[in-house]
Amino acid sequence: MEVNNALGRRKTAVARVYITPGTGNVTINKKELKTYFPTLSLQIAVNKPFEVTSTSGQFDVTAHIDGGGITGQADALKLAIARALVKNNAETKPALKVNGLLTRDPRMVERKKPGQKKARKRFQFVKR
DSSP states (O other): OOOEEEEEEETTEEEEEEEEESSOOEEETTEEHHHHSOSHHHHHHHHHHHHHTTOTTSEEEEEEEESSOHHHHHHHHHHHHHHHHHHHOGGGHHHHHHTTOSOOOOOOOOOOOTTSSSSSOOOOOOOO
């Protein structure tokens, strides 16, 4: 039984994934996929690497996710699953790359600057 692991990040979310040959069960932080990600769009996003490589139902996924919000966690999980699939079978890499599933999204929250209300918003200016 071969176990492949990978790491995925998005914003401040970090997903550690372990895939094993199985029946397609996805467990995230000891919860099922549908209870952890209740919205259908997030469930579809998580399963996209399997659909692109046509390996749906062939692997069991165990994931540990920390930090971030629900969307960032789903995107981090998607990247980690795609990386683990490439470790398992290198022939799946071109299909995943074409669909943009192996690219880490570099966008992060810009830091707040001193003397301003937020990163770019300033305090209200009073002329008189």
